């Protein structure tokens with residue numbers, strides 16, 4: 001059953017379509033034979049008809065089971081010569097039927113009916129799940145998450161605050177990534193609602209100090225930051241940033257962990273850490289010099305040089321820049337085409353490209369978070385935050 005084994009592993013939207021068209025699906029096209037007799041004859045006929053109405057392709061393995069049970073129920077034990085070694089599809093069908101041995105026709109009919117009944121209930125519930133998933137996903141206050149065309153889109157949704165990242169938002173993003181890593185989508189996309197992609201860390205994160213004091217806050221924030229960045233390091237599917245407008249701070253640094261970065265020509269890329277008494281995070285102390293060379297990385301990460309989309313493209317941080325007027329249309333057309341590529345091949349390729357650096361990235365993330373924990377307690381950092389709130393400073 002090699003054929004079935006292989007296709008069974010190929011989960012996902014593309015594969016389902018490919019398998020459906022490459023295999024002539026026998027069990028879905030069968031017609032009831034007059035020879036199928038017995039107590040459950042009516043149920044059997046009805047089950048054969050129900051198979052044709054299934055909303056979801058049940059997969060090759062199940063289709064072979066259906067085929068074999070149908071043949072056994074209508075003709076009895078396998079009675080045809082074994083197909084040749086290279087006639088893969090007919091051989092898989094023959095193997096499935098032959099494996100039923102001397103199973104009585106009545107039992108085969110009953111097993112067929114039971115199998116179809118199980119498929120119907122799982123198909124009904126999964127189509128319910130899909131229609132729910134296609135809508136806005138519930139449970140997120142700061143994000144809008146949608147799944148369509150095998151793409152899960154995570155949209156930062158605080159446009160009035162330029163999509164600044166609150167602690168709640170960091171947590172919701174982690175949950176969303178965890179869910180996206182397990183859903184049916186082939187690729188995951190980040191974007192922002194409104195005119196900004198994101199203005200980075202929400203500076204009000206510095207203001208809600210717990211009873212344990214600022215030290216406790218800094219300690220917990222370093223853990224949060226580390227966990228947050230770890231989720232990007234470990235994310236298994238192709239991760240795409242659709243940078244619809246300016247990006248600041250951690251919204252920029254984390255881009256070094258994305259697989260594609262598409263930017264509107266309105267987007268800018270700014271990491272003003274020294275202005276804020278802070279230091280790089282998101283593994284950018286490693287990824288940026290690697291992507292753009294140390295000199296350009298220093299200009300951004302130490303001196304806070306703001307890059308235009310074109311400059312970020314020239315430095316290799318951005319994959320491609322699009323005119324803002326056609327940005328959404330061009331990017332989503334491209335992504336929809338990519339999302340139809342083989343899910344398994346894409347995921348395995350990502351592993352090959354990224355896995356050998358994972359350990360290093362985790363260590364860098366831990367170190368950057370540890371250093372920031374100290375920086376957040378510095379006067380320089382506190383003063384910069386206060387200047388922002390007293391409207392003395394804006395980037």
Ligand SMILES: CCCCCCCCCCC/C=C/C(=O)SCCNC(=O)CCNC(=O)[C@H](O)C(C)(C)COP(=O)(O)OP(=O)(O)OC[C@H]1O[C@@H](n2cnc3c(N)ncnc32)[C@H](O)[C@@H]1OP(=O)(O)O
Pocket residue numbers: 160161162164165199200201202203204205206214217218221224225248249250251272273276278281376388393394395
């Ligand atoms: C004790 C330690 C706790 C730390 C917890 C940390 C958790 C992990 C941290 C990881 C490290 C991350 C680092 C970074 O990301 S550094 C970058 C931080 N970002 C900024 O410094 C940007 C600050 N914002 C601005 O300079 C401007 O708002 C901006 C240039 C982005 C836009 O200017 P514009 O004039 O166009 O718009 P407004 O300023 O009027 O903005 C509209 C409203 O949005 C509020 N806003 C925008 N960005 C932020 C932000 N980052 N934090 C908080 N609030 C933000 C802005 O105040 C306006 O609000 P109001 O309408 O209410 O006035």
